[in-house]
Amino acid sequence: MSYELTDGTQGLIFNEPLLFEQGSDGRGGCALPDCDVPEKDVINLIPEDMLREEISGFPSLSEVDVVRHFTRLSQWNYSVDLGFYPLGSCTMKYNPKINEDVARLSGFSNVHPYQPEELSQGALQMMFELGEYLSEIGGMDRVSLQPAAGAHGELAGMMIIKAYHESKGENRHKVIIPDSAHGTNPASSTLCGYKVIELKSNGRGLLDPEAVEKAMDKDVAAFMITNPNTLGLFEENILEITEIVHRKGGLVYCDGANLNAIMGIARPGDMGVDVLHFNLHKTFSTPHGGGGPGAGPVGIKRELIPFMPVPVVEKNNIGQYKLNYKFPHSIGRVKAFYGNFGILVRAYTYIRTMGSEGLKKASETAVLNANYIMSQLKDYYHLPYDRQCMHESVFSDKFQNKNGITTLDIAKALIDYGFHPPTIYFPLIVKGAIMIEPTETESKDTMDRFIAAMKDIADRAEKDPDSLKKSPIKTKVTRLNETKAAREPNLRWINDYLMGVF
Amino acid sequence: MRYIPDTEKEQKEMLDSIGVKSVEGLFSSIPDSLRLKNPLSNIPHAMSEPEILRHMKGMSKKNADLDSHISFLSAGAYNHFIPSVVHHIISRSEFYTAYTPYQPEISQGTLQAIYEFQTLICQLTGMEVVNASMYDGASALAEAVLMAHRINDRKEVFLSKGIHPEYRQVVHTYCRYLGITLKEIPFSEKGIIDLEWLSKNISENTSGVAIQNPNFFGCVEDMADIEKLTHANDSIFIACVSEPVSLGILKSPGDFGADIVVGEGQGLGNPVSYGGPYLGLFATREKYIRSMPGRLVGRTVDANGKTGYVLTLSTREQHIRREKATSNICSNQALCALSATVYMALMGKEGFKKLSVLNLQKANYAKEILAGLKGYKIKFNSPVFNEFVIETPVSPDEINKNLMKEGIMGGLNLEKFYPELKNCMLICITENHRKEDIDRLWKLLKQY
Numbered sequence: 001m002s003y004e005l006t007d008g009t010q011g012l013i014f015n016e017p018l019l020f021e022q023g024s025d026g027r028g029g030c031a032l033p034d035c036d037v038p039e040k041d042v043i044n045l046i047p048e049d050m051l052r053e054e055i056s057g058f059p060s061l062s063e064v065d066v067v068r069h070f071t072r073l074s075q076w077n078y079s080v081d082l083g084f085y086p087l088g089s090c091t092m093k094y095n096p097k098i099n100e101d102v103a104r105l106s107g108f109s110n111v112h113p114y115q116p117e118e119l120s121q122g123a124l125q126m127m128f129e130l131g132e133y134l135s136e137i138g139g140m141d142r143v144s145l146q147p148a149a150g151a152h153g154e155l156a157g158m159m160i161i162k163a164y165h166e167s168k169g170e171n172r173h174k175v176i177i178p179d180s181a182h183g184t185n186p187a188s189s190t191l192c193g194y195k196v197i198e199l200k201s202n203g204r205g206l207l208d209p210e211a212v213e214k215a216m217d218k219d220v221a222a223f224m225i226t227n228p229n230t231l232g233l234f235e236e237n238i239l240e241i242t243e244i245v246h247r248k249g250g251l252v253y254c255d256g257a258n259l260n261a262i263m264g265i266a267r268p269g270d271m272g273v274d275v276l277h278f279n280l281h282k283t284f285s286t287p288h289g290g291g292g293p294g295a296g297p298v299g300i301k302r303e304l305i306p307f308m309p310v311p312v313v314e315k316n317n318i319g320q321y322k323l324n325y326k327f328p329h330s331i332g333r334v335k336a337f338y339g340n341f342g343i344l345v346r347a348y349t350y351i352r353t354m355g356s357e358g359l360k361k362a363s364e365t366a367v368l369n370a371n372y373i374m375s376q377l378k379d380y381y382h383l384p385y386d387r388q389c390m391h392e393s394v395f396s397d398k399f400q401n402k403n404g405i406t407t408l409d410i411a412k413a414l415i416d417y418g419f420h421p422p423t424i425y426f427p428l429i430v431k432g433a434i435m436i437e438p439t440e441t442e443s444k445d446t447m448d449r450f451i452a453a454m455k456d457i458a459d460r461a462e463k464d465p466d467s468l469k470k471s472p473i474k475t476k477v478t479r480l481n482e483t484k485a486a487r488e489p490n491l492r493w494i495n496d497y498l499m500g501v502f
Numbered sequence: 503m504r505y506i507p508d509t510e511k512e513q514k515e516m517l518d519s520i521g522v523k524s525v526e527g528l529f530s531s532i533p534d535s536l537r538l539k540n541p542l543s544n545i546p547h548a549m550s551e552p553e554i555l556r557h558m559k560g561m562s563k564k565n566a567d568l569d570s571h572i573s574f575l576s577a578g579a580y581n582h583f584i585p586s587v588v589h590h591i592i593s594r595s596e597f598y599t600a601y602t603p604y605q606p607e608i609s610q611g612t613l614q615a616i617y618e619f620q621t622l623i624c625q626l627t628g629m630e631v632v633n634a635s636m637y638d639g640a641s642a643l644a645e646a647v648l649m650a651h652r653i654n655d656r657k658e659v660f661l662s663k664g665i666h667p668e669y670r671q672v673v674h675t676y677c678r679y680l681g682i683t684l685k686e687i688p689f690s691e692k693g694i695i696d697l698e699w700l701s702k703n704i705s706e707n708t709s710g711v712a713i714q715n716p717n718f719f720g721c722v723e724d725m726a727d728i729e730k731l732t733h734a735n736d737s738i739f740i741a742c743v744s745e746p747v748s749l750g751i752l753k754s755p756g757d758f759g760a761d762i763v764v765g766e767g768q769g770l771g772n773p774v775s776y777g778g779p780y781l782g783l784f785a786t787r788e789k790y791i792r793s794m795p796g797r798l799v800g801r802t803v804d805a806n807g808k809t810g811y812v813l814t815l816s817t818r819e820q821h822i823r824r825e826k827a828t829s830n831i832c833s834n835q836a837l838c839a840l841s842a843t844v845y846m847a848l849m850g851k852e853g854f855k856k857l858s859v860l861n862l863q864k865a866n867y868a869k870e871i872l873a874g875l876k877g878y879k880i881k882f883n884s885p886v887f888n889e890f891v892i893e894t895p896v897s898p899d900e901i902n903k904n905l906m907k908e909g910i911m912g913g914l915n916l917e918k919f920y921p922e923l924k925n926c927m928l929i930c931i932t933e934n935h936r937k938e939d940i941d942r943l944w945k946l947l948k949q950y
Binding site for chain 1: 775
């Protein structure tokens, strides 16, 4: 292998001040047309007391200044296109370039949401078909593409559940959520006015049907589950659990964050799940964009269709696509317009590129890769639940703790080897969790280099722990003082930086 | 399969190291009864790269687009010119293939850009704190309403009917189960909020008063009077801006004393893209910072005293606070915020004002010449920025159908959202419209 073990380098890192600390009055970076209509005095159009002075602080930069500024900033970022990004629960798979080109086609990006439906048939067709594909993958009856993110899908889904119970005259006010769940699950439930009941996982990292049985009562509206769960384990008793919930009149919500493990292999809809959200930015290869935009379509079973967000994209019997607003029991809208359309285009392109067989292959390979990494590291890092995993595995820093090394140190050390760290300190039920999700788009040699780095870190933790405490050292900045950031918040630049607390 | 690099040989090696015979063996924890026996039948077979490109191009061509049509549509989705630089910067994969900047040492690019975004939006809105962005203008407004309720624990929020109807619908959805009552402030014959109604109805139960400026009809609201009434009652003043380009010339909501400013940032360098992804703006005052939703980036130093940026004040957020968080939001629209940051940096102090004035002049020119047409009437006698409502002699749908034959998409028929506004069309003019486009519209409307 031609790679050095410590692959991370400093590359070309230029210093670059803030936009506001450079440029000079009179410069500009955009050539606007001159006014070609007869001009009036502005104060004849807008009353003087409603007009502003110049925008104080706005920069004055040339096009070259702006391009260099952001190009330099971009070089300070790690990204999927630069290397391995094994963030558990985030599914940082490769983002295909063709998807980007397609989303930028004028017939998608320059289409106005209020132009007539007959002039938007391509957009509506794409949305309709994407809804069908997602329904098929998840085993659901219908999908709303409106939610803008996973957490937004959860909100829509939980509201649908609430509206369903209310329609039956039931006033259920509790939601059961396992202790291993993402933080968005309880937060979304609260927004629907639900009280959250936390359920503990058992010693094998799974949910006990007996515990579910005990927690379920007539006040429980829904059980919110993640399957495979956040430990990367399949909830083996899922059928029994959903049966218990249904028997007691509750519904089952599934967080689809981990769908990448089971595409074409098993379907939440077949497991008794009533509502499922999809993360198109995880499972369906749309880029994370440095924190968004993503898309969080929500799939539902037949009896919940009347409550879904409006409008709903439909196809009539002569093959025309329509936006249907006539859902009198709908929860309403969760977003203006129809969803994060540009993201939907990318996900559609991905699904059609992969095809049915490709999606299954992706899940199989994602699971194989995760198990490979797990098998190679389990002698070096503590594995709290030691058995086959799905698409991700969760280790801890227990072995390294005796030398004073924590998960944070391990993560920061990995940066100097040229890798993005795994997800750390989540799920909360594993102390010092290190959650590794390689995805299917990584090759064996990439994973072997990562494994070698992890082993080297484990070795250094034994022999020279202090050296890990200083990492990362090859980055633009070293470990940042987060306490200072929170105690003395500085959230914007002001003319004299030193004066500003805020 | 080009996105899955491992060869059969490598897969075999990995299976051997794991100690299972086949990939099948890795799925033994899934009960047999749940395993799919057949491939997903509704999903077509894989397409090659040229095939998928042809397929998608074909689909995109079934949509009318703004490159080949003149459009007078707006209503929360604005057709502004986007400089080439914006596309080039956001197409750098160091930005778009990165995750949320949880590891600050290797995310300084995203973090500094968000800090700059926060600063620019503070400057634009005249506010003190801005978050890293929300999903869109509608959900940002909904979060503002929830925040007002968190601050003063009052149960009733007033929404101006001049707020984008879909934004109001989203607020209704968010408030549905939280015991917050929403009341709509009617608009006067001038197309702005009915101040008399507001002064009569505002009470000690009023948590917040939310308005949009310029409002859905393009009219500029009496911000000073609304502020006075709202604050005299100790309610939270929420100002929503769906057209941020207006802030190049209009006094900022911060200067008018708003407590929370939300908005739609699409107009700042993001394409209309059939309604998304867009950019929710969220700004407030320092004193309310602990109640605000969403991510924040702050400036700090590293172990060597060097300046750097981190996500901060996250104890408000769901991953720490879970069910007690200020919101369930767990992302921002980082790439759309980056577009806006690049866009504002390019326009700069002078360019942004020039852009704003161009919109104002052109729209008011259009308003004036259309007002002179027989059978047409400007519906509301208020100052406008780049949109206005015109009453038409026949149904706007009929007019639009005929305009379409000329490759023109006419304005929005307001009856869809306001049944009381029959034969009313919302027209938007931006810097993208030439005088000849406006004159052509005039000529075509003349025939009714």
